[in-house]
Amino acid sequence: MGINCHTCKARTSQLCSVFEGDSIEKLFSVAHPVSVEKGGYLLHEEDSTKYVYNLSSGVSAVERLASDGRRQIMAFVYPGDFIGISSGSSYSISDRALTDVTACKWHMRDIEALYETHPELEHRVHEIATRVLAATMDQIFVLGRKNAVEKIAYFLLYIDKRQVKYDGHTDEFTLPMTRADIADYLGITVETVSRAFSLLKKQGLIELSQSWVVRLVDKELLADVADHYGPD
């Protein structure tokens, strides 16, 4: 899998950054590198919650699937992000790779063993949980109280904050997720996502060179739209 801490995109993540310089080997020595190809699952609902993951490369989606096929994506996961925070003995969520993905997997027991020599580690794990919670609260507001266009504007700014930019173009990025994924993240349908993209394009707030390559032309205005769009 060729994961190397020194070149890893997650090197500066909340977890790994506790270990400076070569001491990172202490953490890496108990890590189990995993790689999953696009469409596969890093994590299944029914899996035991013994393990936690730190994404090294690629993008994945934390999702829940109902018996009748309705899907809800809880979060998109980027390099350095954490997966596996859970209560109970099995996850109630799955994690699907949107691109080919590599990650470090740890037995939670091994992480906890490092708490003694690196007390800061425990604080970080706790910090990660509260940060995830804060992001989740944002999403609750978006799902409950925003209309389709506001949701898409919010989504684009959210992705913009996290996504690696193309070399020259500061505001252009490639979406790793399909329209269906976006729809399932925002609680709307594919068609509505597509119509909202078209509308923002027509208004000149964004440009789409390919359907999955987005350029944010006017972030200020986009933020206004994310705040409020509609009559008056």
Place this chain on the structure above:
Amino acid sequence: MGINCHTCKARTSQLCSVFEGDSIEKLFSVAHPVSVEKGGYLLHEEDSTKYVYNLSSGVSAVERLASDGRRQIMAFVYPGDFIGISSGSSYSISDRALTDVTACKWHMRDIEALYETHPELEHRVHEIATRVLAATMDQIFVLGRKNAVEKIAYFLLYIDKRQVKYDGHTDEFTLPMTRADIADYLGITVETVSRAFSLLKKQGLIELSQSWVVRLVDKELLADVADHYGPD
């Protein structure tokens, strides 16, 4: 405020139960009892995150208010529940008392000081955070992928699980929140909440002796409705 650990409804909460018997005084001695009357706020968005709260009596609502008046309730808080898990230096949420409320307030520093003598305490705090996260994930699914009737059925079962029952009636309870609160929790309008209640009543799944006194007649069927309601 007359809070007394021995009669407190939160005595068996995740936090307090770490201290058995009279040792609870160690926790209580650093607590600041607070009481807020119906409609008041325990917590404001702009407040510092130094403090955490454990509700002793009453019910409150964790909410976020947008500048244009849109409100989203993140959770209803019952005795024993925690408030104040947050990242950053100020809360991005408020907590409004739905009834008269009493709570224990601690400086987070004082709780952390107790970690040394009671290591279990730190685990509990962490456990609380992950539990809150799990509940929040449930809500995301509900907001994103359930229709109005499913939302109400889900809501009633959710309240049923947490709410104190009337002496004789095992399945009858009093709602501390208004229809508007329910609407803001589920991301719908007051009218839609009211119509869904009427529909469930007409179908014989619930009874309403007063608009705020609910009896769940058939929980099994209600659970089915919460899972799926609509065409086919």
Place this chain on the structure above:
DNA sequence: CGTGAGCTTGACTAGGTTCAAACGGGGTGG
């Protein structure tokens, strides 16, 4: 007994879903 906040109900509207068709681009096999 009157008042008002909260709840219910009705009629209409609108935003989003559903169903359907057409488009586009990338990959495969002839």
Place this chain on the structure above:
DNA sequence: CCACCCCGTTTGAACCTAGTCAAGCTCACG
């Protein structure tokens, strides 16, 4: 190499769920 096909996307039109606006009701409280 090109044609074809498939998957994801876009667009259109009809439909429907939930929102909006408005009126009337209930009940606790002064």
